[in-house]
Amino acid sequence: MPKPFTPKVVTANHLLQGDVIYQTAAGWTRRLQDAEVLTDEADADLRLIDAIQQRDVVVGAYLAEITLQDGLPTPTHFREDFRATGPSNYAHGKQVELH
Amino acid sequence: MYSYSEFDTDFLAARNAQFRTQVERRIAGSLTEDEFKPLRLMNGLYLQLHAYMLRVAIPYGTLNGAKMRKLAEIAERWDKGYGHFTTRQNIQFNWPALKDVPDMLDALAEVGMHAIQTSGNTIRNVTADHFSGAAADEIADPRPVAELLRQWSTDHPEFQFMPRKFKIAITGSPNDRAVTKAHDIGLRMLERDGARGFEVIVGGGLGRTPMIGKVINDFLPEADLLPYLEAIVSVWNQIGRRDNKYKARIKITVHEHGIDEIRRLVDARFVKTRAAFTGVDQQMLREIEGHFAPPSFKATSEARFKDAYHSDPVFRSWADTNLTAHKAPGYKIVSISLKKHGATPGDASSDQMRLMADLAEEFGHDQLRISHEQNVILPHVHISDLPALHARLKSAELATANIGLISDIIACPGMDYCALATARSIPIAQQIANRFDDIKREHDIGQLKIKISGCINACGHHHVGHIGILGLDRAGVESYQITLGGDHTETAAVGDRAGPGFSADDIIPAIERIVDAYLDLRTNEDEPFLDTYRRTGMAPFKAALYPESKAVAAE
8 A cells, every 4th residue: 555645845945045945835935834735645746846847946846744733834854854943053044034 | 375376366267257157147047957056066156954055175274364364254244254164174154145156256266265176076175284384293395285286186177077076185294184094095295215205095085985095106206296196086087987976986996996906007097197297297386385485483582481381271271282393493383273162163253263364464474274173273383472372362262272182073064054964963062072071071081083974974084083973864863873993194094883873862971981981991191092992992982882781791
């Protein structure tokens, strides 16, 4: 039996700033909690293709695993956690820029 | 220090103008990322976890005040007010925006610096002994040769698309501080019967397959250097594997073909390359040597040093730990620690960079070096100036007395910044340094080199650390593997794996158990960690690291 599809978001780096962005229904966001949560595999594949085609906006788009906590997308792997937050040695990146 | 000729300046201006249009075309959408990526990498621009990263070459780790000040300005103007000095004697800016990078490169060009070939499958920044030109144990200053190699390898048409990257390190001293045995080519300057030459070591490297380099030529006459290196690189360029990037480095080529076969191929190729060199390279070397004339050393009273040494215990501790013997009487080599306890190894703020630039100009004959151990060196300081220098360093939190001690840790950026990393390195380094600072034992522990990498690529040199730490991703959790007994010097050795890895919470106590075991095992305070390890082997350290398995075995 195929593995059940687990929720994902489309993420990439922004071409100009280089920072982490997430796909929304209408475009892109810098906040993971505002990302469009994809629960259907075929839909996720289409959304990823759409992201990859936006070559003048994003770099390196891929599907990242998430879980829903209190209805909000949350990383399941520490790498995605750091991408969504910023480095741990300085208060730089999203942990300060988004607040 | 080498200063650019008109040719160099024009070349760099043309190259920067070219990259500016490439960036413009990428932003405008006429270049795809696949087209742009190799172009940006050739100019040192990476896309990392949170941002772009610009890696700037510091050739053989040599800077002057003006260059250091320009790095400070760039960090402030286009980054977040700091830079990260790396194990390849480079500096990395972690937060530039794509559109600003051409301006950053132009700013670098103003002081004769660039980011060319700090990435890509080319010959990278040539690294050298960070005490070059100053060390008491030096046969000759390796920097003129390193500069010749920089000029030869920069934009070398044959070596722009090689199987993989290629790194050359050079030392002019028998005590190897340049890790020559862990480079694609390591050069050790020698003198034989009054003639100068090189021991040429090939096929060393760290990464996923660590190898200690092998001697391909035990005495290469100085004049043959470029044709011989060209022969080595071109042999590898031809037979090095391009089918598998993990088997592409010359260490694998040497391993698969054997050093004798590689030597035979290189010798055959050398006949041709030597014929193509007309001797102009040696004329250029003579000219370059003129740029590296030693400064005019002064002779003054040493009284101020002696007074401070006897009256100020903080100064004395720093002087005992951070100074190295100099070739000129009355002079010392000063190592400025970028490893304040709890700080990020290798990071310096713009203010700190400016202060170091000032100090180099005031007290250090306008010279600075970056060490592969991620510290900054003032190679020529008269000891009468040391008390004043120390006071100024203290004011900028740059006077930590820990060179060569347990808190003088090499750490790669790890998963806090690097897209390739599998775990974080920096917080582990910070916690180890803080822990041993809290218990005030590091001077008692003595010489102990901890080196941390956040992935198997080993930018943090973990294989050659006395204690090496490798961060891995084990089933979605950061896990840290320990190696013991590595050595980066002329007696280079790859460390032995101690056993199963430790979680982020358990790695600091594990390091403490190793250190406690060493303090119990050493014959006396003069036996450094590495000597104890070599005498006792792994067993007692393993028992200390994994007490539970000993308990199980005893049941």
